Amino acid sequence: MAHQISVFAENKPGRIEKITRILAQESINIRAITISSANGFGVIKILVNNPQRAYEVLRTQGIPTYLQEVIAVVMEDKPGSLHSVARVLAENGVNIEDAYGFVVKSGEKAVLVIQVENQPRAQSVLERNGFQLLSDEEIYQS
């Protein structure tokens, strides 16, 4: 199982600078980052090599941070890969709440990170259909 940290940030200059500075000082590596914003604030989701540690340092700095499980699915970096994941989930009635992806090795390997309502069910559906799911360590070894 992979973990993602979510951080609350006001929508103003310097917020991402501050968060990434804290992570850099702790030598925490960022694999992927996504930001969604609403009315004057946003939530930054970050995939890092040491989520537990990142969670703790941000919390001790007083930054509202949340650690949660997500599903990281390995895909081939080629047309139609993402569709095949989405199709399996759709056929099994799994609703995707949030998703983002990144390429590990161009033309070869990519990872899709998804958040769904029923995590264990989505996991077993994907595994049953032959998809490889990554743990925190594997995201970095891959």
Add this chain to the structure above:
Amino acid sequence: MPQEELARLQEERLRHTISQALKTPFYRQRFAQLKVDPGKIKTVKDLQRLPFTTKEDLRQGFPFDFLAVPLEEVVRLHSSSGTTGTPTVIYHTAQDLERWTNQVARCLYMVGVRKTDIFQNMMSYGLFTGGLGMHYGAERLGAMTIPIGTGNSKRQIWFLQFFKTTVVHILPSYALLLAQLIKSEGLDPKRDLNLHIMLIGAEPHSEETRKRIEEAFGAKAYNSYGLSEMNGPGVAFECPYQNGMHLWEDYYILEVVDPKTGEPCREGEVGEIVLTTIYRDATPILRYRTRDLASFTAEPCPCGRTHRRISRIQGRSDDMFIFRGVNIFPIQIEKVLMNIPEVGNNYRIVLAREDYRDIMRIEVEIKSELFFGDLQKLERLQERIQAELRSEILVTPEVILVEPGTLPTQEGKAQRVFDHRQM
């Protein structure tokens, strides 16, 4: 004391106070102008025929127009900060201070402070009455008193821990800040401290704020009302039932009036508190407009005390602001915010004028523990705060969610309203 006896005592003391007032240049002149025979003012009803005394009167009477005794009889003066003009000065004889001390001791005893208590007084000492007033009352009871004063939170925490302080006197806004600071030192204010009584005052605050303070410290918090013109802390105080503050009617005559017309309010109706000192010789003040808004009740209190109770202060007639034609008191906003669990303890009300339109922006700190990484939940929280505020103040403010600890904090009285509108 039965109410009839209290009323008799009030009239006896009122007559003495009128005779003291006649020794002051201000009231001598006023009685002469009004062509009122001071000898005829014997009852509370008679008193109501006299005009009010205002803060402005006290200022114009600076320095000695309200002094009723020879200066050599005076042993102390207290003064308002004077930040908005000439200061107001209140003089005390030795006997006045003695009476005030007993008055404060009565308040403290009422909420359970005893000789065995350790009392840390976190209010400012000096011209401000909060520090010294409570200090002498606590000493009178025999409690060990730590005159630490305001600020320097690290030192406050050290004393709280080292001396196992049981009672504190503290500003409500500072109590909430201090709880955070104690936690950030890795301590639990409930487990690692020995507090059981907190005296909170000098700032109007809501019931919701009191609950947060009590929860944070695991102690009882009692509301204290006072103002320097009427001695200082101890004018009215909550009893253990925490349902209104007993106003000591053997020290003051209480009236609640409509701030616009000056007409008396009915029981339960919110108006301006007007007080007459009846147990002070050096500076007698008749019918003082406190600018504090509250209601009174004459309902018997389960504690058995017959002194009537006033509600918590609903605001000051001068801290009200007008937004798009609606009168709003900051305490109304505080009440709504402190009742929402996801909202942190610090907030700010910013008024601005943008494109010829008035904007009210409420900046609210969110609570870290209640953040679950969910954007939609935050949006819903924002909408909920906005809707609850609208139903309280009847206008729609902008609500800005901010990170905890980013709004400026103060160790002194908290400033909540920032009005940047150019009038």
